Amino acid sequence: MKFTYNWLRDFLDTPLSAQEVAEQLMLLGFEVEDFSSTLPNLDGILVAKVVACEPIANSDHLKRCQVDIGKERLEVVCGAPNVASAQWVAFAPVGTTLPGGLHISARKVHGVVSHGMICSEHELGLSDEADRILVLDQQETAGTLLRDVLENDWVIDISVTANRPDALGIIGIAREVGLRTNTPLKLPKIRLSESKQALNKLVKIRIDDAVGCPRYAARLLQNVAVKPSPSWMIKRLNAVGIRAISNLVDVTNYVMMETGQPLHAFDFDTLDQGTIVVRRAQDGERFVTLDERKHNLQAHDLLICDAAGPVALAGVMGGLNSEVKDATRNVLIECAH
Structure with missing residues (x-):
């Protein structure tokens, strides 16, 4: 049974850290098979602002972008359909190695030298979304490490024995952890809109x-x-x-x-x-x-x-x-x- 620490906290204001939750579950008789971060290795990947974006001549999708990474502005070629000026994006400078193993180097694309890469979630190892770049929801500081602005969560995977079907849901696990720490369970209020027709x-x-x-x-x-x-x-x-x-x-x-x-x-x-x-x-x-x-x-x-x-x-x-x-x-x- 896999769940995340932040998801568990929707139902329990636990004082325990993610590591401590895993430890308490082991004391309750559950075998913890895996404990891992939801974020891959994002070393060197920065938050950048796209300050300019224009089509490249003789290309039906490539764009020449200027990105601000705090200490300097760099020219980058991007082919994602959703890239636009004023966006806050994930940027891999030259010399960075992406989670999938791709090493970033300066390269000429359609006559323009691209000094890095504006990344998709797939390239960052965050999801399967490969066609569009990751656009951050709010304004950040150019040059900040990307891992410092993304929500980090922890995945906990426990084995559940046949006599504990209550632990096959996050609410059941939250109830168990809450009993260990005398923390009340939080259940959402159900609001249901029904028609009159049976x-x-x-x-x-x-x-x-x-x-x-x-x-x-x-x-x-x-x-x-x-x-x-x-x-x-x-x-x-x-x-x-x-x-x-x-x-x-x-x-x-x-x-x-x-x-x-x-x-x-x-x-x-x-x-x-x-x-x-x-x-x-x-x-x-x-x-x-x-x-x-x-x-x-x-x-x-x-x-x-x-x-x-x-x-x-x-x-x-x-x-x-x-x-x-x-x-x-x-x-x-x-x-x-």
Whole structure:
């Protein structure tokens, strides 16, 4: 079970440092498998201000930039589509080695000598975002070390035994740590806006295998917009090994990490007759999961189906046929066990 120290502190005003939290978890009987910073080695990488930015002749995307690194201004070539004047950016001067091993040297690009690199999050080892440069949210001091202005967090990875499912969520871990330090748990206030129309008038749910799934609960979100998640959520999910996809998918994973309860989002408009049926598979029944893998199912496999056939392999992965996409407008959120 991976979580970050700052995420834990959303639920617990603990006086303990990240290292001390890890130590207390070991005393509580949890094996700490990993303890690491969310920041890679950013030695030599500076905060810089883009003071000028103009297109380079005969190039459809390259720009000649002037960057202020405090003690001097340098000319740099940048091909990122979002680079612009007045931005505060991450800058790797000549002589710097990036986390991926790339050594920065002065080089001529389209006739312009580039004295360093304006970096993307991917180049800095912070995320998979490679097409756009990292733009800092607020004004900083040119020449400051980048690691001093980025939020540093700590990832703690613990092994959880079968008798401690309460520790499969950050809230459960916060409760344990709070008991060690006599610190009260902080739970968020739930604010839920509901329409007057009953869900059972819109969605039909039938459980044919109550042994495999004793309870199936759902919520229907209507007229939603699929877009990227906020950067803070993406960073937290990336830190615990979950790839960000979109706001509607990411929030299900985010809540799962906090509570320990898996959720799944279906594009409701793809569900035949607005129906959910929980049943066992038929031997040889075929199903394609979100990772585009084709499966020949066996009779012991538990399925989430609509009126036409499978839409998810229960407790494992959703189906490609009910995937939340950019055009999705209505989403059914599943919460089952």
